[in-house]
Amino acid sequence: MARKTGSHSDITGPLVREAAQRLFARYGYAAVSMRQIAAEVGVQAGALYLYTPDKQTLLFNLMKTHLEELHSAWAAEPKGETPQDRLEVFSRFHIRFHLDRPEEVFIAYMELRNLEPENFAVIESLRRAYEAELESILSDGHTAEEFRAPDIRLATMAIIAMLTGVNTWYREGGRLSRDRVERIYCDMVRRAAGA
Amino acid sequence: MARKTGSHSDITGPLVREAAQRLFARYGYAAVSMRQIAAEVGVQAGALYLYTPDKQTLLFNLMKTHLEELHSAWAAEPKGETPQDRLEVFSRFHIRFHLDRPEEVFIAYMELRNLEPENFAVIESLRRAYEAELESILSDGHTAEEFRAPDIRLATMAIIAMLTGVNTWYREGGRLSRDRVERIYCDMVRRAAGA
DNA sequence: TGCATATCTGAACAGGCGTTCATTTCAAAG
DNA sequence: CTTTGAAATGAACGCCTGTTCAGATATGCA
Missing domain, CATH: 1.10.10.60 (Homeodomain-like)
Structure with missing residues (x-):
């Protein structure tokens, strides 16, 4: 061979x-x-x-690369003007990016417990930094009185869970197009945030 | 010993x-x-x-028992009058039931791929039946024109993901009480459903 | 007391695990 | 046409895997 x-x-x-x-x-x-x-x-x-060098590093590098790509893709995304715009950009970006990489996403969520502690800490902090991006949008929207979410931290977690959840059911060629799904989720996200 | x-x-x-x-x-x-x-x-x-009889059956029985308890606990829950009431009852029930059983919930989500096909089919159909409970609430709310979600199926998936997500971050003795978390999530769920 | 029965041990089975390393292979460089 | 060195082999290392089963142990009943 x-x-x-x-x-x-x-x-x-x-x-x-x-x-x-x-x-x-x-x-x-x-x-x-x-x-x-x-x-x-x-x-x-x-x-x-x-x-x-070993099996563990193979897993760790897969997860680390995935999260680094997530960060740089988000950094390259054009930002909206208002918090509302930025929330919409984030929602669409999150769905699109994750639907494009179902394997990486699955691994990043399911294999956390198989990481050795130092590796886990690295991955965890990358994940938290990404969550902080959404949290700051919600926070700005709160300051600008555009959003009326009762708790910013909880709204952050709820919205991320909601958006990432798309990966569990979406199938290419199904009832709804990607764009339609993005649109509908944007709508639900906006309302959940109280916009 | x-x-x-x-x-x-x-x-x-x-x-x-x-x-x-x-x-x-x-x-x-x-x-x-x-x-x-x-x-x-x-x-x-x-x-x-x-x-x-074997390791696989041990896993299967854990998951099956968990989902059967979920069903019977939901069946025992007092139903609300209006779709809005029923949605609130569902949301609070879901959070409460899942926070009470973090291990079972974790296993039920993470170990699906380790089930042999016949076992997987059983678990999957129990899970679908539970989702259908929420879907019928949203559907009734749509008929009664209480909810204005743009797509019932997507709202079902989004709400379940949001609610189950609580298990990933909630820690007893944290910033918010269980009741406060339930309340805030009810609020976000209601708005996501367009109520 | 002694018998029957449920419970558990401890060894064995055939095979798989992650990882290492001396040896072979083979394309490119001199 | 030889030399070099990276790439890959295949055997070996010690250990762990799920499962079976003959035999030992302990209990409840007659």
Whole structure:
């Protein structure tokens, strides 16, 4: 097996990431063996250790990359003028970004408990920083008296849960288009925030 | 160390359930061995098979029992008069019931993919039946023109995700009392539903 | 007291785990 | 055409897995 073209595996590295991601998302970190990942790549288990120091780091890097991409994608998003605009931009961004990466999202939520403590701390703080982005929008909206949510922290958690929940049921080609879903959720989010 | 009192283990059976629940919730089904469960109970691994035919059935029964209790608790809940009342009763019930059972809830959400197909189908249909309870409230509210949610199915999913999300952050003795959390979420749910 | 029965042990089974490493393979560079 | 060195193999390491079962243990009943 192994190399078919190209060789000098600048190619195998990414393949390992992708195989691990696919398998972790489908069966869970604990249930997937290094030998299964290797088989998916078309390589023997030992060869994986040319690309990762161990299984744990493989998981950690998947999650860390995902959250860093989340942050930089959000940073690149055009901001709205008013808190209301910004809330709408956030809601649509969150749905879009997460629907584009179902495997990464699934792993980031389900495999937290399989991270060693130091790794967990890193991931957790990235996640909190993202939540803080929404919280500051709600906070600004409260100051500007555009929103009337009774508790900003709870509204933050409720809205994130609501938006991320889309990933659990949305299927491409279903009853509603992505854009329609985004629109409807924006509406519910706006009202939940008291706008 | 085994039996301390009582004996004739009408006692060991429940202990096995409880140990499995605790460990599955903390480390995940795949990461927990029968020997760990046995150690927690104070028994050798082989003895577990007096109480369950296998590990999979242990998981399945935990999830099935949880969902059956959810259904019967909801059935026992006093219903409100108007759709608005019923929505409030549902919201408070959902938060209360789930906060009372963090381990069961965690397992029911995280271990779905570790169920064998037939078992998965059973659990999935119980979960759907519960969602249908909320959906019918929203549907009635729509008919009565009390709610103005743009899409009943999406509002159902959004509200369930929002409410279940409380389990991820609520800690006893935190900033807000349970009752205060219930109240605030009721408010957000009502507005999201367009009431 | 002794018998029957439920409970549990401890060893065994066949196989899988993450990880390491001496050895082989093979494309590119000199 | 040889040398170099990265890439991959395949066997081995010690340990853990779910499950079975013959045998030991302890209890409740006659």
